[in-house]
Each structure stands twice: as C-alpha cells, then as structure tokens.
Amino acid sequence: MKKNHLLAKWLNDDLSEEELAAFQASPDFEKYQKIKNYTAHLTLDDLDENALLANILKQKKETPKVIPLYKTWFFRAAAIFVLALGVMFVFKMLMPQTQTADFGEKTTFSLPDNSEVVLNSGSEIHYKKWNWGHNRHLELKGEAYFKVAKGKRFEVETRLGKVTVLGTQFNVKTRKNRFDIVCYEGRVKVNYQDKQILLTHGQGVSFENGNQIEMNTDSSKPEWINSQISFYKENIRTILDEVERQYNISIELNVKDTTALFTGKLPAENLDTALQIISTTYHLEVQKVSKNKIIIGEK
Structure with a gap:
C-alpha cells in the first residue's frame, strides 16, 4: 500500500527530497520511469460530462421483440398448409385426369385449352393437365366427339389406332375390333396399323379386323349427340x-x-x-x- 502511495505522489511530483531519493533507489523505479516517459506525450481532450450524460439520455433503449408462442406455431402451421397446397396442386397437374360416361349416360366437359368433348355411353378418357398446351394428347376408350380449339397438334390415342388434328371437329369410336373416325370440320389424320389416311369435311373411315370401310356423312355432328x-x-x-x-x-x-x-x-x-x-x-x-x-x- 505504501509503495502505491509513493508512486502516486511521484507521478504528481509531490515527493520530498528524502522520499524521492528512496523511491529512485527502489528496484522498480527504472520501469516506472520508462512508462512515464512513453505516456508523457499523450493528451486527452477535456471530457464534457454534461454533454455525455445528455447524449445517453436521448438514446432510446431498444426493447427486444417477443413473439408469443402461439404466433410461432401459427406461422409454422400456415407454412405447412401453403406447402401442402403446393404439393397437392403439382400432384393434381401431374396425375392423369379421367372423365367417364356410364352406361345410359353422356358426359360433356372441356379440356385445359377449352377444347370440348362429349363422351358417349360406356366410354372414358385419360389425359394430363400438365403442359397441355404443348402436349395435347389423350387416351380414349369407347366413343367421343371432339371440338378442338386451334393450337398445337391434338392426338387421340386408342388401342386400335391414333387420330391427329390441329383444330377441327371429329368423332372417334372404338368398340371391340372396330375403329370408326368421322371428320365434321377441318382435317383429320388417322393412323391404323401400317396405314395413314387423311380425312376432310364429311369423310369417314372404319376399320374392322384389318378391313377398311369408306363412308361419308352429310351431318354436322354425330347422330348420337342428338x-x-x-x-x-x-x-x-x-x-x-x-x-x-x-x-x-x-x-x-x-x-x-x-x-x-x-x-x-x-x-x-x-x-x-x-x-x-x-x-x-x-x-x-x-x-x-x-x-x-x-x-x-x-x-
């Protein structure tokens, strides 16, 4: 304690001649002298205590935001719900869509491009909504009348053959070993086994057990529609x-x-x-x- 008291008096130049002589004779004096020499050139601006206090009082303390636990769970539940909706939407778009007409019934519906389809009794259609505008392809079992919106190639696949159009009205029918196609507007390309036939307005063709039957019609729509x-x-x-x-x-x-x-x-x-x-x-x-x-x- 005495040593610290002498050091403080020395720094303030308050030592008597006897005290100074004794302090200079101490083993740590040389070290204290070096420190004093190194710090002698340092200066410190005057401290404005009042200004510092005023500045501190002006600063608003930020209150940490506390989110109630129930809100945290709500946000999580909402995120899960939105994610589930997205998954369901993609699943629905990718999964094949099915339209059917039971015996004694007819079914009318629209495809994603607003093409109109009428399914005759005992028929069904499968298609995918995903990328429909660039891949207008469906599978038909039975009979259906199509009024196709103009656009990219439109394909109707059956177990007996394929019908391809761009924008037209036509009827396709597959029953057992018979495949009937009638064009009511535009042009229709028919693929059956190794044959390819182009039909125009009023023309039709049937294939049964490999035999081809030509036919014509003056109707504007299939008779079964009426x-x-x-x-x-x-x-x-x-x-x-x-x-x-x-x-x-x-x-x-x-x-x-x-x-x-x-x-x-x-x-x-x-x-x-x-x-x-x-x-x-x-x-x-x-x-x-x-x-x-x-x-x-x-x-």
Whole structure:
C-alpha cells in the first residue's frame, strides 16, 4: 500500500527530497520511469460530462421483440398448409385426369385449352393437365366427339389406332375390333396399323379386323349427340352391344346367324321403338324378362 502511495505522489511530483531519493533507489523505479516517459506525450481532450450524460439520455433503449408462442406455431402451421397446397396442386397437374360416361349416360366437359368433348355411353378418357398446351394428347376408350380449339397438334390415342388434328371437329369410336373416325370440320389424320389416311369435311373411315370401310356423312355432328344411334354395315351383336350401353340394360341374343349387316339409325331415348326396328329388320322375337333384362331370339 505504501509503495502505491509513493508512486502516486511521484507521478504528481509531490515527493520530498528524502522520499524521492528512496523511491529512485527502489528496484522498480527504472520501469516506472520508462512508462512515464512513453505516456508523457499523450493528451486527452477535456471530457464534457454534461454533454455525455445528455447524449445517453436521448438514446432510446431498444426493447427486444417477443413473439408469443402461439404466433410461432401459427406461422409454422400456415407454412405447412401453403406447402401442402403446393404439393397437392403439382400432384393434381401431374396425375392423369379421367372423365367417364356410364352406361345410359353422356358426359360433356372441356379440356385445359377449352377444347370440348362429349363422351358417349360406356366410354372414358385419360389425359394430363400438365403442359397441355404443348402436349395435347389423350387416351380414349369407347366413343367421343371432339371440338378442338386451334393450337398445337391434338392426338387421340386408342388401342386400335391414333387420330391427329390441329383444330377441327371429329368423332372417334372404338368398340371391340372396330375403329370408326368421322371428320365434321377441318382435317383429320388417322393412323391404323401400317396405314395413314387423311380425312376432310364429311369423310369417314372404319376399320374392322384389318378391313377398311369408306363412308361419308352429310351431318354436322354425330347422330348420337342428338339421341340417335347410327350404324354403318354392322352386325346384330354389335348393334345390341350399343343398345345395352345407351339404355343400361342387358340383352341376351339367341340366334344362329349374326353375320347380316345393318345400316341405319335407332332412337337412343325410346327402347321399345329401337327393339321393334331390330326385331322387324332381322325377323326376331323380343321378350322382356325384367326392367333391365331382355331376350331376343328367333321366331
């Protein structure tokens, strides 16, 4: 403590001659002298205590933001919800879309480019919404009428062949081994096995078991759109299959010869009249077993 007292007096030049002599004789004096010499040139501006205090008081202390726990969970839940919506949207766009028409029904819908499609009874379509504008491709089982919006190539794929258009109106039908295509507007390119055919307005073509059948039409739309079933050189079993689809019934056929071909129309909203035309044309007898069960046999 005494040593520190002497050091303080020495720095303030308050030592007596005797005290100074004793302090200079101490072993640490040389070290203290060097420190004093090095710091002698340093200066310190006068401290304005009042200004410093005023400046401190002016500064507003920042209060740390505290987010309640319930808000934290809310934000997390909202983020998860938005992410889930995004995943669902992408999933929906990438997954194939399916449109169906059950027996006895017709289904009308629009594709992503506003192309219109009417599905006939017992038919279905598969397509993807994703990138539809650049890849207008769908798969058809059964029969459908298309009114295609103009744009890039439009393809209808069936198990028997493919139909390609740019912007037109046409009908495609696949039943068992028969493939029918009719063009009502524009142009249609048909691919069947190793054949490629170009159809224009009013032209149609059918393929059955590898055989090609040419046909023409003066209608502006398929007859089935207006509740009529149209046939062109088709046998009785094919005709009855279509009647079953349109009326959602079951028909049992008991005849030996089914090779006779029929060309004509049947009503799609009057079963009795349709059955009468069939029985008269083929000289057959119709028996109604129940509301949805019919047996047709030879007289």
